[in-house]
Amino acid sequence: MTSEALKGESKITSYWKILSPDGTLSNIGDFDFTKYPKLEILAKYESAKKRAVDEPPPHVALMKKMGIADYEPASDSGNMRFFPNGRLIKSLIERYVTDRVKEYGGYEVETPIMYDSHHPSMVSYFNRFPARQYNIDSEGKKLFLRFAACFGQFLMANEYQMSYKNLPYRLYELTRYSFRREQSGELVGLRRLRAFTMPDCHAFCKDIEQSIKEIKVRFDLSRNVLKELGIVDSDYEMAIRFTEDFYNENKPSIEELVKKHGRPVLVEMWKEKFFYFVLKWEFNFVDSMGKASALSTDQIDVENGNRYGIEFVDEHNVRKHPIILHNSPSGAIERIVYVLLEKAAQDIKEGRKPQFPLWLAPTQVRVIPLKEEFSSICDTLVDKLSSFNIRVDIDDRNESIGKRIRDAEKDWIRYTLVIGEKEANSENLSIRDRQTGNVRELTFDNFINEINEQTKEKPFTGLNLPKYLSHRPQLMV
Structure with a gap:
């Protein structure tokens, strides 16, 4: 025809x-x-x-x-x-x-x-x-x-x-x-x-x-x-x-x-x-x-x-x-x-770090407990961040801290928070910023404001994968 x-x-x-x-x-x-x-x-x-x-x-x-x-x-x-x-x-x-x-x-x-x-x-x-x-x-x-x-x-x-x-x-x-x-x-x-x-x-x-x-x-x-x-x-x-x-x-x-x-x-x-x-x-x-x-x-x-x-x-x-x-x-x-x-x-190809716009990133923040004893603190922090419409997950796998940080890099995750003794007892958050490569200290409120500034007037949806990385099947590609 x-x-x-x-x-x-x-x-x-x-x-x-x-x-x-x-x-x-x-x-x-x-x-x-x-x-x-x-x-x-x-x-x-x-x-x-x-x-x-x-x-x-x-x-x-x-x-x-x-x-x-x-x-x-x-x-x-x-x-x-x-x-x-x-x-x-x-x-x-x-x-x-x-x-x-x-x-x-x-x-x-x-x-x-x-x-x-x-x-x-x-x-x-x-x-x-x-x-x-x-x-x-x-x-x-x-x-x-x-x-x-x-x-x-x-x-x-x-x-x-x-x-x-x-x-x-x-x-x-x-x-x-x-x-x-x-x-x-x-x-x-x-x-x-x-x-x-x-x-x-x-x-x-x-x-x-x-x-x-x-x-x-x-x-x-x-x-x-x-x-x-x-x-x-x-x-x-x-x-x-x-x-x-x-x-x-x-x-x-x-x-x-x-x-x-x-x-x-x-x-x-x-x-x-x-x-x-x-x-x-x-x-x-x-x-x-x-x-x-x-x-x-x-x-x-x-x-x-x-x-x-x-x-x-x-x-x-x-x-x-x-x-x-x-x-x-x-x-x-x-x-x-x-x-x-x-x-x-x-x-x-040109030596820059690839990144989705933050509002489109499948995970915007990853929290990594240094040891299992900090898991409950991480859970509380994740729940608190999630309440502000932020997609955040927890790398609770039994892997070295170095590997888990590298994996966050491979997943193009903009913000990574490692929680150890020092971080657990601090009022501020220690934030590893993938875009700059720096670790910064910010108050919780300032961190929320920084994320909101990049995601304002954009739609939001929650995580589309299990919160804990240990609960996720591995995708074979």
Whole structure:
């Protein structure tokens, strides 16, 4: 059903350019990439459209070593299993992104993961646009697994009676999961999957003017979300894609987005519209192997309002189809974990200590009793720290103090507290700070404040493993 559309996609003619913050549009061959090596990698990667991987990227070994995720051999390729540490990290990211979208004004919904391929709007979509989907036969129906939340949200929006006064109206779903049958040679670790968790927010706008205003708000939202997840501006490059007509009609707005980014961006320009959108921007992480992966993205969709029969009544009581924006402020949640692990691998390579942002660390504080006689004091301390929403565990194993401290290092645990005679009789805490390598003395209250400062306005969940290390099974990786 999709083969003709896929063939059509392969024939699209793209013109690749570089757009600078001052509005200069250059051919790639004429642009000086000396100051922008990652942008040059992105430009070559996107224009070549080569997605296959030759060797595993560094994050694959780390995701296993840290007990985060692994391949599931009993499933289809590109479907991962997440261990307790990975599920904790993933769930916190999911909650954070969802909270931010709801603060922005998204209304959370839930829609089915499978749809009837013969539904009129689906037939129209698949005949027009390429998609690599999983197909299911069920009771005479030809179903497919969704590859985005679009279908469910559009069919839901079709049920609304909307006025221009309601717009922009924003529907949001965190899809666990979206499914896309990527080619097997492209699948690797957490970077490219066939089943992924995608925060998907659609804004229904009355016209292009309102949609451009809205896309600027969502652009800032996306940048801020990535920053708070530990991914800063210098970690990614921007690409923007548009039709030539849309660019000529909306140059100032497009240039404003590039100015917000603050440095040149890759442009893909189409002579004529092939997709349902006239503009799409995205932030791309470029890893150490020269592969680019899209994170945040937004699109201006000018077709699906009509395709799905979504209507609103304008100021003159005339029924119209809305312009639809498709935004994921973070991109796939699994891909965020991939980026954090790739950044950690780069830190290791360059001699820095890898670290998750403290609010995402599976264990934030580890307490180590010097001897068994200090166990009850450690239990009391752990309970007290836990009451302040801190994930803290106890290494009560019958191992040397040196090994237990080294293991805390290997687990990327930011704060380690060794409790011996001196510490048991002190009013202050003796804190081994992995980030600085120093041992500091802090009052209990000051220690709590230091942690709270790094985790404020972030979601929290308790440990997702037994409190005592002696109670934990060993993960064989």
